Amino acid sequence: MTETVVVLGAGYAGAGAIMSLEDALGEDTDLVWVSDNDYHLVLHESHRCIRDPSVQEDVTIPIESIKSPSTRFIQGEVTGLDCDDREVSLADGSTVAYDYALVTLGSQTAYYGIDGLEEHSLTLKSLDDAFEIHDQVKEAAREATADEPAQVVIGGAGLSGIQTAGEIAEFRDMHHAPIDITLVEALEEIFPGNDPELQGALRKRLLERDIEISTDDPITEADAEEIHFQSEESLAHDVFVWTGGITGRDAMGDASLENEHNRVNADATFETSDDRVFALGDSAIVDQPDGPCPPTAQAAWQAAEVAGGNVARALHGQPLSEWTHEDKGTVVSIGDAAVAHDVVGVPINTFGGPAAEVLKKGIAARWIRDVGGTARAAQAWSDL
Known part of the structure; x- marks a missing residue:
């Protein structure tokens, strides 16, 4: 009897898992394969579209270019998962039956109950989000003057916030646009939880790009014109981008799976509280020896091969493999510049300059090559 394995999502975890499952x-x-879009987005390079929307051609890979002809693709928004009936619900009212499901739906932006934050901010979770940021920054700059520059504020100084600020700075400088950029962070330092040496290197390069940094003052409220802080200070904005955190997709809210804020709990084999459902990537909290796996593209790439293999093993009644995340280092872009830290095989702990820039390009190009082919990676190189 033919059994059905359904993969939900086309991010790093989903695309990687599909390739692993096709082999296994x-x-x-x-x-x-079920996904909202008929393409895979190289999300950690989507911020490039803020500067230049035409980069979308380099950071999107059609599903048909990734999967084999035998894999069925269904384009649709996942709205629910019924573990009892083993069915996936889609927004159009249809369902997809499964014997095993692999949840890789990614995440959505968390607003933490801050009044007005969702209504008055943009996010960077999709290609359309990047286009919207571009359009609003462009419009704000058009209406600004040297005496009254446009005020662009990025909330959250993690990876997405820093890279967003860098791309807006590139747009500003390319077009000689009157724009002031402020990066705000609730905690004491940018890139929270990371090595102080890396934090310092990123801060230095942000300041060199005339990006103002404000830390240690949480946002308490946002409206159409101002952002308000715990210190009772306020900051005017023409464009406000919020990148301050993630939570799980609403589709997992009613699934009978153990979860935290709709991010499904999974052990090191990617099994969830239902032995027919596996989960990884941003949509999951994957148990690791030193705590949950970080919700990064690097971790999703690594996990996908093992997760796909484990679904195949479960289907055949074989023992499952445990996965351990290996941190291979961090590379962050600030516009065309980049900072690398603790990269495996590199004797220098933290460095920037051309070496870091080439490394950043190489990481993205390698992923594009793996899922889309060498020619596509070569074509994308100049825009990464």
Whole structure:
């Protein structure tokens, strides 16, 4: 009897898992891939579209270029998962039956109950989000003057916030646009939880790009014109981008799976509280020896191969493999510049300059090559 394996999501975890499953499953298995979009977005490079929307051609890879002809693709928004009936619900009212499901739906922006934050901010979780930031920054700059520059504020100084600020600075400088950029962070330092040496290197390069940094003052409220802080200070904005945190997708809210804020709990084999459902990537909290796996593209790439193999092993009644995340280092872009830290095989702990810039490009190009082919990676190189 043919069994059906369904993969939900086309991010790093989903695309990687599909390739792993295609290698591991036999012809007697029906492999189904479900995603909102008919392309895979290289999300950690999507901020490049803030500067130049045409970069979308380099950071999107069609699903048909990734999957094999035997894998069925269904484009649709996942709205629910019924573990009892083993069905996935889609926004159009249809359902997809499964014997095993692999949840890689990614995440959505967390607003932490801050009054007005969702209504008055932009996010960077999709290609359309990047286009919207571009359009609003461009419009604000058009209406600004040297005496009254446009005020662009980025809330949250993690990876997305820093890279967003860097791309807006590139746009400003390319077009000689009157724009002031402020990066705000609730905690004491940018890139919270990371090595102080890396934090310092990033701060230095942000300041060199005329990006103002404000830390240690949480946002308490936002409205159409101002952002208000715990210190009772306020900051005017023409464009406000919020990148301050993630939570799980609403589709997992009613699934009978153990979860935290809709991010599904999974152990090191990617099994969830239902032995027919596996989860990884941003949509999951994957148990690791030193705490939960970080919700990064690097971790999703690594995990996908093992997760796909484990679904195949479960289907065949074989023992599952445990996965351990290996941190291979961090590379962050600030516009065309980059900072690298603790990179495996590199004797220098933290460095910038051309070496870091080439490394950042190389990481993105390698992923594009793996899922889309060498020619596509070569074509994208100049825009990464």
